[in-house]
Amino acid sequence: QSLKFHPNASSLVALSQAAPVNATGGKAAPVNATGGKAVQSGQEGTLGFDVSKMSVKQLEPYMWIIAAFALAFAVLFELFHRRFAQTDLSVQPDCGAEHHEQQISSLFAGVWPLVKPFFRQNSAWGYVSAISVIGTINLVLGMLIMVWQKEFWDTIEQKNLPRFWPLLLDVMFLAFARIVLSTYSEYIGMMLSIHWRRSMTQWLIGLWLQDKSFYRQQLKADAPDNPDQRIQEDVRMFVEQSMMLGTGLVMAVAHLISRLPMLLLLSPTYAFGQFYCPGWLLYASLLYSGVGAICAHQVGKKLIVVNFGLQKHEASFRYDVVQIRDHAESIALYNSEATEESRLNGRFEWIVRVWWMLMSHTKRLSFFQSFYYQTSAIFPYLLLAPSYFKGQITLGTLFMLFDALATVKGGFDWFLGSYSILTGYRATVDRLSNFVQALEAQDSCSEVKRMQSPGDAVAATITELNVALPRKGRTLWKDAQLQILCGEFVLLSAPEGSGKSCFFRAMAGLWPDASGEVFLPEKTLFLPQKSYIPQGSLKQAITYPACASSFSDEEVMTAMQALGLATLEGRKLHEEADWALLLSGGEQQRLAFARALLSQPELLLLDEATSALSAEGSLEIFEMLRRPGSLPKGAAVVTVSHDIDLLKPVHDSHYVYDAETGGWAVAGGNKI
Ligand SMILES: Nc1ncnc2c1ncn2[C@@H]1O[C@H](COP(=O)(O)OP(=O)(O)OP(=O)(O)O)[C@@H](O)[C@H]1O
Numbered sequence: 001q002s003l004k005f006h007p008n009a010s011s012l013v014a015l016s017q018a019a020p021v022n023a024t025g026g027k028a029a030p031v032n033a034t035g036g037k038a039v040q041s042g043q044e045g046t047l048g049f050d051v052s053k054m055s056v057k058q059l060e061p062y063m064w065i066i067a068a069f070a071l072a073f074a075v076l077f078e079l080f081h082r083r084f085a086q087t088d089l090s091v092q093p094d095c096g097a098e099h100h101e102q103q104i105s106s107l108f109a110g111v112w113p114l115v116k117p118f119f120r121q122n123s124a125w126g127y128v129s130a131i132s133v134i135g136t137i138n139l140v141l142g143m144l145i146m147v148w149q150k151e152f153w154d155t156i157e158q159k160n161l162p163r164f165w166p167l168l169l170d171v172m173f174l175a176f177a178r179i180v181l182s183t184y185s186e187y188i189g190m191m192l193s194i195h196w197r198r199s200m201t202q203w204l205i206g207l208w209l210q211d212k213s214f215y216r217q218q219l220k221a222d223a224p225d226n227p228d229q230r231i232q233e234d235v236r237m238f239v240e241q242s243m244m245l246g247t248g249l250v251m252a253v254a255h256l257i258s259r260l261p262m263l264l265l266l267s268p269t270y271a272f273g274q275f276y277c278p279g280w281l282l283y284a285s286l287l288y289s290g291v292g293a294i295c296a297h298q299v300g301k302k303l304i305v306v307n308f309g310l311q312k313h314e315a316s317f318r319y320d321v322v323q324i325r326d327h328a329e330s331i332a333l334y335n336s337e338a339t340e341e342s343r344l345n346g347r348f349e350w351i352v353r354v355w356w357m358l359m360s361h362t363k364r365l366s367f368f369q370s371f372y373y374q375t376s377a378i379f380p381y382l383l384l385a386p387s388y389f390k391g392q393i394t395l396g397t398l399f400m401l402f403d404a405l406a407t408v409k410g411g412f413d414w415f416l417g418s419y420s421i422l423t424g425y426r427a428t429v430d431r432l433s434n435f436v437q438a439l440e441a442q443d444s445c446s447e448v449k450r451m452q453s454p455g456d457a458v459a460a461t462i463t464e465l466n467v468a469l470p471r472k473g474r475t476l477w478k479d480a481q482l483q484i485l486c487g488e489f490v491l492l493s494a495p496e497g498s499g500k501s502c503f504f505r506a507m508a509g510l511w512p513d514a515s516g517e518v519f520l521p522e523k524t525l526f527l528p529q530k531s532y533i534p535q536g537s538l539k540q541a542i543t544y545p546a547c548a549s550s551f552s553d554e555e556v557m558t559a560m561q562a563l564g565l566a567t568l569e570g571r572k573l574h575e576e577a578d579w580a581l582l583l584s585g586g587e588q589q590r591l592a593f594a595r596a597l598l599s600q601p602e603l604l605l606l607d608e609a610t611s612a613l614s615a616e617g618s619l620e621i622f623e624m625l626r627r628p629g630s631l632p633k634g635a636a637v638v639t640v641s642h643d644i645d646l647l648k649p650v651h652d653s654h655y656v657y658d659a660e661t662g663g664w665a666v667a668g669g670n671k672i
Contacts, residue, residue: 085356093353095309096225100430102304104297107426110433114238118199127192132250134185139254141181145174189243197239204231204432207439215510219470223438229315230435234428241425248418256411263404268393273386281405284383289412292372296416300365303423304430306357311427313350320347329581365420372416380405449517450509458519459603459636460484465516467499467506473513476502478662480516482655484603486634489626492664493644494657500640501528504607521602523632529608531592533580539573542594551598559594562624564617585612593621600632606639615646622650 082089118124148171155163208214208227217223224230264279271280324331324340331340380402387393393401415422448465460483467477476499484490494500506514508526533541540548542556553573565587583591589612596604604625610618624630625637641647648654658665 085352087349087352087356089353089356091353093309093313093350093357095305095354096312100305100308100427102301102426104294104301107297107422108429110429111242113436114200114429114432115242117203118196121199123195124192124199127188127195130188131185131192131247134181134188135250135254138178138181138185139258141174141177143258145171148174189247193239193243196243197235200235200239201231204235204435204439207436210439212510213439216512217438219512220438221471224431224435225312226315226319227435229311229318230431233315234311234431234435237424237428238432241421241428245418245421245425248414252411252414255407259404259407259411262400263408266393266397266401266404268384268387270387270392272383273390273392281383281401282408285379285405285409286412288376288379289409289416292413293415293419296365296368296372296419299368300361300419300423303358303361303365303420304426306354306361307424307427308430310351310354310358311431313347313354317344317347317351320344362420369416369419376409376413379409448506448509448511448514451517451519452522457486458483459486459488459521459634460524460638461517461519462507463517465503465506465518466514467502467511468513469502470513475662477506480663482664484636484638486636488636488653489622489651490636490638491644491647491651491654492638492640492656493642493654493667494640496642498657498659500657501607504605504640507605523599523601524603524605525596525599525601526605527592527596527607527609529589529611530585531588531595533583533588533591535576535578535580537574537576538571538579541579542591543598544595546599555598556594559597562597562630563590563594564620565590565594586614586617589613590617590621593625596625597630600635602632602635604631604635604637606637606641608641609639610641610643610647615643618643618646619650622647626650 148167151163152167152171155167208231214227217227260282263281267279267281269276269278271277271284277283320343324344331337383405384393384398384401388395388398462480462482465477465480465482466475467480468475480503482490492500502511504526505511506516507518507520509518532544534544537548539551539553539556542559543551556573579591580588589609592609610621613621631637637651639647639651644654654667655664656667
């Protein structure tokens with residue numbers, strides 16, 4: 001079809017071979033023969049045989065030989081090529097336990113909920129309208145080019161030189177319009193792509209970060225893997241593939257609309273020249289394409305799962321590489337390069353295995369698609385030959401019907417032709433849908449009621465806090481109680497693994513398997529043993545989680561001086577670096593306390609937050625916290641630590657874990 005509608009050089013060459021038959025039907029034979037002769041004599045001289053005198057009968061042995069060779073090649077290849085896999089293909093790769101849509105009826109299930117947030121915006125419809133207008137103009141241009149081509153070839157046949165040059169000038173206008181439209185439709189498509197991607201990325205990031213989902217997802221056994229890949233790679237693929245498939249579908253529908261009337265009007269009323277059935281060509285091509293689509297789905301549907309598995313293993317491999325970058329120092333100190341190399345190579349082997357599955361299923365689909373397209377080529381002849389030989393249609397009508405039938409069938413074949421892309425698309429849609437559903441599900445929310453402290457003399461109260469390990473695991477805390485008075489420094493101690501950090505997580509509302517009531521002041525700050533230090537300026541590292549601009553340089557410098565971060569004072573506040581790598585463990589903990597001074601919390605919860613500091617350093621910090629003006633008046637501090645002897649003197653109360661009751665008890669006393 002494209003040969004007829006594109007006025008470029010190759011189409012003109014192709015048309016010059018096809019046109020004599022197409023344009024004038026049987027009458028063109030002399031032209032063909034004359035033109036043919038010149039070529040044939042040339043071939044005779046070069047190759048030593050006359051192609052025009054050859055018959056199919058003569059060539060039949062060669063056809064058999066080529067077919068036999070193809071068969072032998074296929075058999076031998078199937079028998080031996082797996083030896084070159086260089087991996088153990090008997091091990092079945094895991095393609096993930098997540099939900100996959102595999103029914104033909106549900107191939108597009110879940111697409112609309114993913115697309116909806118973007119298409120609620122007016123700008124999205126603006127882009128779609130612009131692309132649609134350009135597409136419609138392109139269709140009109142196609143029709144104009146068709147008319148131009150007819151006249152052009154008639155002019156050539158009539159050797160009408162005066163008309164020839166104006167016609168060439170006309171085609172330049174058409175070509176210019178085409179060039180401008182195709183360039184801008186691609187450009188607008190790219191604009192749409194980045195807007196759509198940004199909108200979807202912002203939506204997913206919002207969902208992922210809201211209500212601490214990013215943390216709670218980690219605790220779930222069946223949580224979707226690699227959220228980073230879903231937000232970055234899957235969104236990009238989803239947008240690109242949606243646009244590719246959407247454009248293809250719209251083009252197919254447009255071609256159908258433009259050619260369907262022609263097919264219905266010219267279609268012989270007798271099917272196969274025998275049975276009265278108006279419009280039967282349309283039904284026949286619909287049936288043929290429908291059966292082809294169903295067969296393609298049956299042959300290729302496993303590709304959905306395999307594509308899903310490939311995306312999963314690619315993401316896991318990339319995550320493992322990132323792990324090495326994140327833990328470079330530990331790995332270098334352990335000299336564990338060989339272990340890491342074998343771990344990475346082992347991980348990559350899974351990609352190789354899934355790739356081989358993909359190859360095998362793609363080969364099956366390609367076999368079927370090639371078979372389908374080969375039989376499609378003779379399909380119009382099969383349908384129309386009886387009517388033609390019975391004299392019900394002329395040769396000219398036959399060629400017009402071929403053209404209309406091929407275009408209509410091409411439209412119906414959109415599904416089959418796009419099936420490979422569709423399987424990848426389906427896998428991407430599943431990965432994104434599962435991710436969105438997991439983020440939107442509220443099943444893993446903590447049942448701990450967090451309320452604001454009444455104030456007055458009490459800074460925080462924890463009542464009947466029950467904490468268990470995920471998935472109905474061991475109970476860590478049972479009806480635990482704790483009351484912290486304003487201005488009080490409380491020390492909590494318990495054996496390792498008893499659940500101190502989980503207690504804090506439950507208080508913060510992070511732990512899913514927890515219940516109880518927690519009264520906390522509005523400004524509560526948790527400082528863990530290892531604080532997160534974002535990449536960027538030193539000022540941002542210190543002011544985190546607030547923005548760097550929330551504090552003046554002087555305020556930040558004062559906080560640094562109060563924490564004795566003397567070694568950092570030589571650094572410029574706006575110097576950018578990976579501070580988590582540059583700073584020592586002790587410096588990182590001091591930096592976290594600088595955050596406390598800047599954010600001025602009413603309750604400060606410290607989980608082993610001075611573990612990397614020396615004894616003097618730890619005491620210095622607590623003295624500084626106790627100094628008036630460091631924290632707001634009446635601010636309380638709760639410290640979890642194993643350094644009881646060191647820290648007890650700088651705290652007002654000391655509670656210990658009571659293993660029997662699963663709660664806190666006054667050190668040396670009874671349960672609270
Ligand atoms: N995400 C998790 N999934 C399953 N079990 C967990 C998880 N996090 C912690 N645990 C388990 O919960 C128990 C308590 O852990 P927690 O970190 O609260 O102990 P801890 O008292 O703070 O220990 P330490 O003094 O060594 O820091 C441990 O047995 C730990 O293995």
